[in-house]
Amino acid sequence: MSLDTVRPSPGFLEHLPIEYQDLVNHGQYGKQYKASDMGKFKELVEEHPMCAGCAMTLFIRLVFIGLPRPEHTVIVGTAGCGRLAISQGNVPFIYGNYGDTNSTASGLKRGLELRFPNQKKDVITMCGDGGLVDIGFQGLMHSWFRNEKFTTIMLDNEVYGNTGGQESGMTMKGKVLKMAPRGKVDEKMDVVGLAKVAGVDYIARIAPTNPGRVLRTVRRAILIGREIGSTYIQAYTSCNIEYSIPTPEVMKDAFAIEKERYGFEEIISERAQKFLDEVEKKKK
Ligand SMILES: Cc1ncc(C[n+]2csc(CCOP(=O)(O)OP(=O)(O)O)c2C)c(N)n1
Ligand code: SF4
Numbered sequence: 602m603s604l605d606t607v608r609p610s611p612g613f614l615e616h617l618p619i620e621y622q623d624l625v626n627h628g629q630y631g632k633q634y635k636a637s638d639m640g641k642f643k644e645l646v647e648e649h650p651m652c653a654g655c656a657m658t659l660f661i662r663l664v665f666i667g668l669p670r671p672e673h674t675v676i677v678g679t680a681g682c683g684r685l686a687i688s689q690g691n692v693p694f695i696y697g698n699y700g701d702t703n704s705t706a707s708g709l710k711r712g713l714e715l716r717f718p719n720q721k722k723d724v725i726t727m728c729g730d731g732g733l734v735d736i737g738f739q740g741l742m743h744s745w746f747r748n749e750k751f752t753t754i755m756l757d758n759e760v761y762g763n764t765g766g767q768e769s770g771m772t773m774k775g776k777v778l779k780m781a782p783r784g785k786v787d788e789k790m791d792v793v794g795l796a797k798v799a800g801v802d803y804i805a806r807i808a809p810t811n812p813g814r815v816l817r818t819v820r821r822a823i824l825i826g827r828e829i830g831s832t833y834i835q836a837y838t839s840c841n842i843e844y845s846i847p848t849p850e851v852m853k854d855a856f857a858i859e860k861e862r863y864g865f866e867e868i869i870s871e872r873a874q875k876f877l878d879e880v881e882k883k884k885k
Contacts, residue, residue: 604631604672624691629665630672636663636812645671649686654848656855657756657838660809661686664727664754667819668692674723674823675713677706679737681729682763682840683756699736702726703744703753710751723823724751730771731761734792738770745799745831752826753833754819755792758840766843778843793866796833802873803832806866808859810852818867824880825873832873837863 607630614622623643624630634642645665651658661683668674677695678684679702688694697705706726713722726733733741733755741753759776761767766779770790777784796804803825805818815836822832839846839854846854859865869877 607672628691629668633669634666636666636816639666639812645692646686646690649689651682651686652842654841654851655682655838656809656841656851657683657758657762658686660756660815660836660838661690661727663809663812663815664725664819665690665692667816667823668723669820669823670723673720674725675709677702677709677724677726679728679732680763681732681756681761682758683727683729683838687727697726699732701740702728702732702737703740703749706751706753707744707747707749710749721827723827725754725823725826726751727754727756729762729769730755730757730759731767731769734770734790742795742799745796745801745833748800748802748830750826750828750830751832752822753831754822755833755835756838757835758838758843759789760840760843762840762843792833793835793868796831797868799831800870801833802826802830802870804835804866804868805833806835806863808837808855808863808865810855810859811865814865821867821869821877825869825876829873829876830870 609617628643629645646662649658671692675693676687677697678687679697679699703726706724710724757771759772760778761769768778768781768785772785774788775784793804793806803822807818809815822834826832837858841848841851
C-alpha cells in the first residue's frame with residue numbers, strides 16, 4: 602500500500618509477468634492521468650468478466666483512472682455486478698458482507714489513521730444500488746450521520762443486475778422488470794436528498810457521458826473524503842441486459858437519461874468548498 606510495495610526489488614522486475622512490468626513502468630502509481638491520456642498508459646483495471654458494453658464497467662474504469670493515489674487506496678465492495686470488475690483492479694479490495702460495507706469502511710479508515718499517522722489513506726465503498734440503499738441502508742446512513750471520512754460511490758443501474766432483474770429502491774416507479782412483472786409501485790429513492798439531510802460534505806450525481814468530468818468528480822470526492830468528511834457519488838450506470846439496451850446504444854441511453862432526469866449535480870458544503878479552493882489554488 603505504498604509505492605515501495607508496488608516496486609519490485611532490484612533485479613527482480615525482469616522475471617515478473619509482462620502485465621506487472623507494464624503496471625510498474627507504465628502504470629498509474631504515483632502519477633495522475635487525464636481522460637485524454639486513456640489508451641496511453643497501463644490502467645489499474647483492464648480485464649473483467651462483466652457483460653460486453655456494460656456502462657458500469659466504463660464508469661468503474663474511469664473511477665480507477667481518477668484515483669488520486671491508488672497506492673494508498675482501499676476499496677470496499679459487496680455482492681453485485683460491479684465487484685466482478687473492481688476485484689480485478691490493482692488496488693486492495695475488501696469484499697464486504699451485504700449490508701456492512703459502510704460500517705467496514707468506517708472502521709477501516711479509522712484503523713488506517715491510527716496505523717499510518719503520517720500517511721493519509723483513501724477508503725472508498727463502491728457498490729450497486731441494491732447493495733447500498735436496500736440491504737446496506739442502515740450502515741450507509743449512519744456512516745453519513747457520523748461524518749466518516751471516506752467516499753461512497755453508488756453504481757446505480759436501477760436494478761439488481763447480478764441476480765437477474767429484481768427491482769431496487771432506485772428503480773423508477775412503474776418500471777417493469779423480469780422479476781418485477783407488475784411494475785414498481787413506489788418512487789425511486791432520493792438518495793441525493795438523504796445525503797443532504799445527513800450533512801454529507803460533497804454530493805454528486807453523474808452519468809458517464811463526460812470522462813473528464815467523471816475523473817474530476819472522483820478526485821474531488823476522494824480528496825474531501827480523505828480530509829473533511831463523508832462524500833457521495835451517485836452514478837447512472839445502465840444495465841444493458843436487464844433494460845434490454847443493445848450494446849451499441851448504451852452511450853445513447855446514458856446521454857438521453859442524463860438529459861431527462863440524471864443531469865450532473867454537485868453539492869459542496871462550505872468547509873469542503875474552502876478546502877477544495879485551497880487544493881485547487883495550490884495546483885495552479
Ligand atoms: C446476504 C446476501 N443476500 C443476497 C445475495 C444475492 N445477491 C447477490 S448480488 C445481489 C443484487 C445486487 O444488486 P445491486 O446491489 O443493485 O448490484 P448490481 O448487481 O445491480 O450491480 C443479490 C441480492 C447475496 N449475495 N448475499
Ligand atoms: S447484468 Fe447488467 S449491470 Fe451486470 S454486468 Fe451485465 S449489463 Fe452490467
